[in-house]
Amino acid sequence: MSASRYPDLDRTALAAALEDARAGYAALAESGLALDLTRGKPAPAQLDLAGPLLTAVTADDYRSPGGVDVRNYGGLEGLPELRAVFGELLGIPAEQLLAQGNSSLVLMHAALGFSVLHGTADDGSSGWIRQPQAPKMLCPVPGYDRHYTVAESLGFELIPVPLTDEGPDMAVVRQLVAADSSIKAMWAVPMYSNPTGITYSEPVVRELVSMTTAAPDFKILWDNAYALHHLGPDEPAPLDVLGLAEASGNPDRVHVFASTSKITHAGAGVAFYASSPANIRWYLHHAGQMSIGPDKINQLRHLRFFQDAEGVRAHMRRHAEIIAPKFQAVLRTLDQGLGGLGIARWTRPAGGYFISLDVLPGTADRVIKLAAEAGIALTPAGAAFPHGLDPRDENIRIAPTLPEPQDVQKAVDGLVVCVRLAALEKLLAA
Ligand code: PMP
Numbered sequence: 521m522s523a524s525r526y527p528d529l530d531r532t533a534l535a536a537a538l539e540d541a542r543a544g545y546a547a548l549a550e551s552g553l554a555l556d557l558t559r560g561k562p563a564p565a566q567l568d569l570a571g572p573l574l575t576a577v578t579a580d581d582y583r584s585p586g587g588v589d590v591r592n593y594g595g596l597e598g599l600p601e602l603r604a605v606f607g608e609l610l611g612i613p614a615e616q617l618l619a620q621g622n623s624s625l626v627l628m629h630a631a632l633g634f635s636v637l638h639g640t641a642d643d644g645s646s647g648w649i650r651q652p653q654a655p656k657m658l659c660p661v662p663g664y665d666r667h668y669t670v671a672e673s674l675g676f677e678l679i680p681v682p683l684t685d686e687g688p689d690m691a692v693v694r695q696l697v698a699a700d701s702s703i704k705a706m707w708a709v710p711m712y713s714n715p716t717g718i719t720y721s722e723p724v725v726r727e728l729v730s731m732t733t734a735a736p737d738f739k740i741l742w743d744n745a746y747a748l749h750h751l752g753p754d755e756p757a758p759l760d761v762l763g764l765a766e767a768s769g770n771p772d773r774v775h776v777f778a779s780t781s782k783i784t785h786a787g788a789g790v791a792f793y794a795s796s797p798a799n800i801r802w803y804l805h806h807a808g809q810m811s812i813g814p815d816k817i818n819q820l821r822h823l824r825f826f827q828d829a830e831g832v833r834a835h836m837r838r839h840a841e842i843i844a845p846k847f848q849a850v851l852r853t854l855d856q857g858l859g860g861l862g863i864a865r866w867t868r869p870a871g872g873y874f875i876s877l878d879v880l881p882g883t884a885d886r887v888i889k890l891a892a893e894a895g896i897a898l899t900p901a902g903a904a905f906p907h908g909l910d911p912r913d914e915n916i917r918i919a920p921t922l923p924e925p926q927d928v929q930k931a932v933d934g935l936v937v938c939v940r941l942a943a944l945e946k947l948l949a950a
Pocket of ligand 1: 623624709714781787791
């Protein structure tokens with residue numbers, strides 16, 4: 521491996537390196553791979569960990585500890601015992617946390633949809649859709665593509681703001697929200713963010729909940745999807761965002777979401793909504809017009825499977841045992857294959873589901889096409905940006921959890937070949 525930085529090579533050296541890279545790529549393309557690093561899905565071995573969940577409620581054993589027959593309608597708030605377990609884990613009083621259906625994305629869509637149609641709890645005026653200007657949503661980038669789809673489908677204009685290692689760039693956020701009253705909301709993945717893996721620092725969180733906003737009904741969609749998904753021995757507790765918001769005089773600013781999608785069975789877990797007492801009443805009022813109640817059978821299964829908060833923590837350590845080696849393999853391979861070449865940088869997450877790779881600007885799309893032609897599927901270029909547009913064409917999201925360890929290794933070995941080839945092509949074309 522050459523340790524010289526590619527951008528410092530003269531044209532002759534670049535041309536020689538390009539010839540090597542082409543030969544490497546030809547060999548890769550001939551090796552007949554069929555690998556997929558696209559979506560952050562749990563591996564089958566992770567799903568197996570929750571196997572006993574499927575038989576935790578039976579035909580003759582269907583009452584919750586509080587005596588509720590979970591087979592029947594009712595209980596819109598969710599089972600109190602499960603709310604208490606996840607309230608403890610998320611640092612939220614159980615009264616302010618609802619256990620709902622199978623998907624937190626649905627809850628995000630609902631909370632935004634209620635605001636668009638009916639208005640928020642703290643602002644008696646009509647829904648955002650009836651206001652003179654279409655509502656706008658701040659989107660820290662790179663971010664989660666499905667957040668953009670949800671907001672766009674509800675009529676929001678998406679405004680990208682840069683994400684730093686500490687959270688959204690607050691100089692940009694502060695100025696935007698102070699100036700424009702049609703900026704009604706903002707996405708946040710505060711822990712082990714999708715895709716960079718960063719966690720918002722306490723000063724950033726304090727400023728988000730306290731900053732002055734032109735919109736009196738500004739909301740933060742606090743998607744704590746990865747709050748419990750630590751990869752190593754450090755298990756930081758989530759910050760008490762609702763308490764901080766209340767102490768700042770903005771108790772109703774934050775809608776919190778979480779789910780067990782990547783804890784038990786993806787798409788068949790339990791999703792949670794948490795917020796201030798006023799927002800909980802607001803949410804229950806509108807949710808009650810949408811549903812008679814959530815799937816309490818599934819909630820009871822989860823309660824019995826985990827027993828308590830420590831049960832969830834122990835379970836998450838078993839997940840980490842399965843996926844941490846895959847993350848380590850990706851990082852080791854990127855370090856060895858791209859370190860020191862001056863053509864890429866990547867994140868080293870302490871939790872979550874993704875590694876974010878920035879390649880030489882202007883080459884991400886080319887890298888992903890080269891990889892696809894060699895049988896390695898990656899998330900499409902630009903997917904982590906609103907409208908799929910990465911202005912620098914440099915970001916690639918790596919999702920290492922689903923494939924077997926040896927396939928993760930092969931896929932990242934191949935990715936390194938593609939990143940080098942695309943960079944050399946670009947540098948020689950300059
Ligand atoms: N939020 C984030 C940040 C995610 O990465 C994901 C899953 N990829 C979700 C939400 C989806 O959650 P759910 O299955 O609860 O809808």
